[in-house]
Amino acid sequence: MKSPTELAQQLTRQWHNNTLRAQRLLTPEPWPLKFVIGKPTATQVLQQAASVQQHIQSWRQVSVGQVVFEHKSYRRLAETVELPSYWQINSPSEWVQACQDAAVRHEFAVLSQLISASDSCMHELLVRERSLWRHKPLNELLDTLVLAGKLTPGCAQGQPLRLLSGYGVDTKFVERHQTLLRRLLDTRFADAASEQGLLNFLDALDEKDHxxxxxxxxxxxxxxxxxxxxxxxxxxxxxxxxxxxxxxxxxxxxxxxxxxxxxxxxxxxxxxxxxxxxxxxxxxxxxxxxxxxxxxxxxxxxxxxxxxxxxxxxxxxxxxxxxxxxxxxxxxxxxxxxxxxxxxxxxxxxxxxxxxxxxxxxxxxxxxxxxxxxxxxxx
Known part of the structure; x- marks a missing residue:
């Protein structure tokens, strides 16, 4: 038998799995999710009745998703017992709620805003590679998305980045978010920014000595x-x-x-x-x-x-x-x-x-x- 806490921990571990996270947030196919709770044995029902009752009650108190109960017969009991059979999670937001983890809730909230503010070609990168944006201010991340949507190959026309106008950011901003910016541009331009290097891709003068x-x-x-x-x-x-x-x-x-x-x-x-x-x-x-x-x-x-x-x-x-x-x-x-x-x-x-x-x-x-x-x- 799995408790709500045990399955919540399993759901949290799955959130940290890049492949699962991308699959569940970017495609509709996996939904709804069904997690088997497990049923007590006849020995547990007879000898650990209080624990089994507590288990049943804990699942009745779950308000996220849908807990499906089923009746089961045991030979030494006159009546069937209604037991939690599986837990159904119907959407990404329910998945995040079910994790009961503050960090997961925060990441999902940030990611939701990033997805809403970005082009669809960028979504998989943002979902899969959280290290690109975790621990950075949300307002600067949103500015980076806007910038990645504006920049094009050769747009610097040989100027240093600090002299670019019309993009609303300064050189230090680009330096702080260079990796995220480069990877976002890769999604638009077939990895050209990484292959050429960001400065070369933009045709920006590298003011560091080469x-x-x-x-x-x-x-x-x-x-x-x-x-x-x-x-x-x-x-x-x-x-x-x-x-x-x-x-x-x-x-x-x-x-x-x-x-x-x-x-x-x-x-x-x-x-x-x-x-x-x-x-x-x-x-x-x-x-x-x-x-x-x-x-x-x-x-x-x-x-x-x-x-x-x-x-x-x-x-x-x-x-x-x-x-x-x-x-x-x-x-x-x-x-x-x-x-x-x-x-x-x-x-x-x-x-x-x-x-x-x-x-x-x-x-x-x-x-x-x-x-x-x-x-x-x-x-």
């Missing part, structure tokens, strides 16, 4: 063979070369050939906002990235900032020639604007999406081919 590897490809351009420079400085200070080769990964540094009047900047990844800086005006810009969907997404982003930027070795011919070195791309790039890619690059993007092994990393292209392609294309 150090990139700078390597001159010709003697005399810089007093160093290699050095690191913050991307914010690269946006403001012109490098002493007419031609700039931007490489996605640092690992391909050893593949680069000597090249007249050219400096390579390596390892930027999605940190591309600095390309909009005035220091790059008048430069011939080239981009070399991995042959995968992410490499083409970065190329598209770079070309949005610098429309005259030319791609190097990012062709279907290169991919086909070295397809034996291609590997599975663990997670493909989400939706992004393909319009800044050339027709051949868009075709390559679609081709890579269809491949079981659609990722060819830069360093797997042979040295001789890299030298030949760079020397031919960067003129």
């Amino acid at each position: 150090w990139l590897l700078v390597r001159p490809l010709a003697e005399g351009l810089l007093p160093f063979q290699r050095l690191r420079i913050a991307s914010t400085e690269l946006a403001q200070t012109a490098l002493p070369a007419t031609r700039i080769l931007l490489a996605e990964n640092e690992r391909c540094e050893h593949l680069l050939p000597p090249l007249h009047d050219c400096i390579a900047v390596l390892g930027a990844g999605f940190d591309l906002a600095w390309l909009a800086g005035q220091a790059l005006e008048g430069k011939q810009l080239y981009y070399w990235g991995d042959l995968d969907t992410w490499g083409l997404a970065m190329l598209a982003r770079a070309r949005q900032l610098r429309p005259n930027l030319q791609a190097v070795m990012m062709t279907q011919e290169i991919f086909t020639d070295y397809a034996d070195f291609a590997v599975h791309e663990p997670q493909r790039a989400g939706r992004f604007d393909l319009s800044s890619l050339m027709a051949s690059e868009q075709k390559l993007f679609n081709h890579l999406q269809q491949q079981e092994k659609g990722r060819l990393e830069q360093e797997f292209i042979p040295l001789e081919r890299v030298h030949a392609e760079i020397e031919e294309q960067i003129t």
Whole structure:
């Protein structure tokens, strides 16, 4: 026999189960819930009559949901006994009441307001991942939902977050709620905010230093063979070369050939906002990235900032020639604007999406081919 307290504790444990909570709050199928109470044995009825009577009375006092009683016969009793058989819970609000737990009631109240204030695509995230919003002020959570509904890819247009206007929040607000904001944007934009990083997704200038590897490809351009420079400085200070080769990964540094009047900047990844800086005006810009969907997404982003930027070795011919070195791309790039890619690059993007092994990393292209392609294309 289970008491109301025991079943209330079971219901509370179920509230803390992410899968059950999402299933019960987001879909109508599980309702109503029925929980078997259990019936006393003949020995208990005969020898523990007072306890059995107390058990029956405790269930008669339950006012949440519906307690269903049934008559049961026992051989040594002349009359049937009316016993609680199961407890029926008809709705999420009854489930929360039945838990008899203040913390659960508070979470349900907060969650109800968050669900009411958010787009339906965000509901599962909010229900499943309470750690994103628990222990935070409700008014700020509601503001975060409003903000997540307004922000769009590239909306910062290269500005720092602190300079954004029209969103009703400041930089500190975004910092405090960055994880929740990023995950909410993921629900709208197919995980792009997490894949690209929030600042890159918004095209917001990262005012924290991100150090990139700078390597001159010709003697005399810089007093160093290699050095690191913050991307914010690269946006403001012109490098002493007419031609700039931007490489996605640092690992391909050893593949680069000597090249007249050219400096390579390596390892930027999605940190591309600095390309909009005035220091790059008048430069011939080239981009070399991995042959995968992410490499083409970065190329598209770079070309949005610098429309005259030319791609190097990012062709279907290169991919086909070295397809034996291609590997599975663990997670493909989400939706992004393909319009800044050339027709051949868009075709390559679609081709890579269809491949079981659609990722060819830069360093797997042979040295001789890299030298030949760079020397031919960067003129």
